[in-house]
Amino acid sequence: MSNIQTVDKTYVAGTYNRFPVEIVKGSGSVVYDTDGKRYIDMGSGIGVTSFGIADPIWQKAVTDQISKVQHMSNLYYTEPCARLAEMLCTRTGMDKVFFSNSGAEANECAIKVARKYQAEHKGSDCFTIVTLNNSFHGRTLTTLAATGQAHYHELFQPLTPGFMSVDPDQVVNLPNPGQIAAIMIECIQGEGGVIPLDQNVVSQITAYAKQHDILLIVDEVQTGNGRTGKLYAYMNYNLAPDIVSTAKGLAGGLPLGATLLSERVSGTLGFGDHGSTFGGNPVSCAAALSILSRIDAPLLESVQQKGSIIKAALCQTDGVEDVSGMGLMIGIKCKKPAADVVKMAMQKGVLCLTAKDRVRLLPALNIPDDVLDEAIAILKACISA
Ligand SMILES: *Cc1c(COP(=O)(O)O)cnc(C)c1O
Numbered sequence: 189m190s191n192i193q194t195v196d197k198t199y200v201a202g203t204y205n206r207f208p209v210e211i212v213k214g215s216g217s218v219v220y221d222t223d224g225k226r227y228i229d230m231g232s233g234i235g236v237t238s239f240g241i242a243d244p245i246w247q248k249a250v251t252d253q254i255s256k257v258q259h260m261s262n263l264y265y266t267e268p269c270a271r272l273a274e275m276l277c278t279r280t281g282m283d284k285v286f287f288s289n290s291g292a293e294a295n296e297c298a299i300k301v302a303r304k305y306q307a308e309h310k311g312s313d314c315f316t317i318v319t320l321n322n323s324f325h326g327r328t329l330t331t332l333a334a335t336g337q338a339h340y341h342e343l344f345q346p347l348t349p350g351f352m353s354v355d356p357d358q359v360v361n362l363p364n365p366g367q368i369a370a371i372m373i374e375c376i377q378g379e380g381g382v383i384p385l386d387q388n389v390v391s392q393i394t395a396y397a398k399q400h401d402i403l404l405i406v407d408e409v410q411t412g413n414g415r416t417g418k419l420y421a422y423m424n425y426n427l428a429p430d431i432v433s434t435a436k437g438l439a440g441g442l443p444l445g446a447t448l449l450s451e452r453v454s455g456t457l458g459f460g461d462h463g464s465t466f467g468g469n470p471v472s473c474a475a476a477l478s479i480l481s482r483i484d485a486p487l488l489e490s491v492q493q494k495g496s497i498i499k500a501a502l503c504q505t506d507g508v509e510d511v512s513g514m515g516l517m518i519g520i521k522c523k524k525p526a527a528d529v530v531k532m533a534m535q536k537g538v539l540c541l542t543a544k545d546r547v548r549l550l551p552a553l554n555i556p557d558d559v560l561d562e563a564i565a566i567l568k569a570c571i572s573a
Pocket residue numbers: 289290291292293295324325326327374378379407408409410411435436
């Protein structure tokens with residue numbers, strides 16, 4: 189075992205079951221470990237490095253900003269923060285943005301907005317946030333409460349009250365809609381196994397929310413920023429969310445969360461209602477401006493194409509039972525355990541992820557076709573072996 193792995197095991201809290209691999213550098217969709225072994229990166233740091241590792245355009249945006257000003261408190265204006273909020277609103281039709289540093293924090297903000305909005309509109313006993321079974325919304329005590337997977341809750345009680353999770357088709361049958369502040373969904377459950385919501389169910393939830401003045405929060409932490417072949421995954425559905433949270437791929441590898449507020453709720457947060465020391469950091473925002481400005485129509489088209497190539501290749505592979513997902517967010521149900529496929533792929537030079545019982549692929553949005561073909565060939569061999 190190399191020294192760094194020992195040091196890490198000794199001093200870093202044991203929350204991650206790391207593979208015995210230390211990555212030292214990379215370029216685009218290829219990374220190298222300490223032995224110089226080459227891997228194709230089909231996970232992008234869980235959908236974070238949107239344009240790959242050390243992408244030169246992204247790198248220039250970051251280094252230009254870092255050499256001007258790396259941080260100011262939110263007591264002052266900085267251009268990247270304002271311009272990024274403008275771009276996010278222009279491209280989604282949303283009205284205002286709150287910046288934070290992670291997906292969990294973006295969801296925390298969404299929940300605070302929903303609670304305050306409904307306390308003022310439907311009354312102080314309207315605070316319940318309904319989420320879906322098998323969802324994932326983060327690791328803080330409140331976003332854990334929102335996460336509809338009981339095994340994450342054990343041993344961390346009591347969690348923040350006021351949450352309940354149900355199956356997607358049961359949302360419209362809930363009693364006491366007057367006490368429901370918001371319904372929070374992932375259009376494609378990521379950690380839950382790359383499971384897209386059914387358009388009919390989404391339409392029913394939307395109609396139910398509208399009928400009872402319930403806010404609709406869409407968690408786009410994993411699905412956002414081009415991942416599914418649209419700028420945001422809700423754009424694949426006929427959906428007008430009140431609040432959208434995003435993070436992961438937004439800044440291409442720097443920490444940044446964003447909570448997008450529609451006109452209906454954008455006046456809810458006033459001075460002092462919420463805040464973040466690092467939120468809207470100019471370097472993260474400059475990075476995100478660079479990333480978002482490259483997620484244009486041709487790029488989204490090619491994300492859809494690359495996704496179709498992966499799906500077509502895998503559907504015909506022995507040992508594949510089902511392929512789910514949209515764009516470059518793909519889940520593969522194999523006859524073999526997903527963990528075995530991931531392990532074998534790593535030996536053969538491909539890094540991929542799991543999500544529940546599926547192998548999960550979240551490659552860079554611009555993974556070159558020849559690199560993608562190489563990765564697909566290796567994956568097919570691992571799955572059918
Ligand atoms: C990863 C994820 C989160 C949590 O994001 P962090 O940045 O780890 O806090 C929340 N929601 C979804 C859908 C995610 O995939």
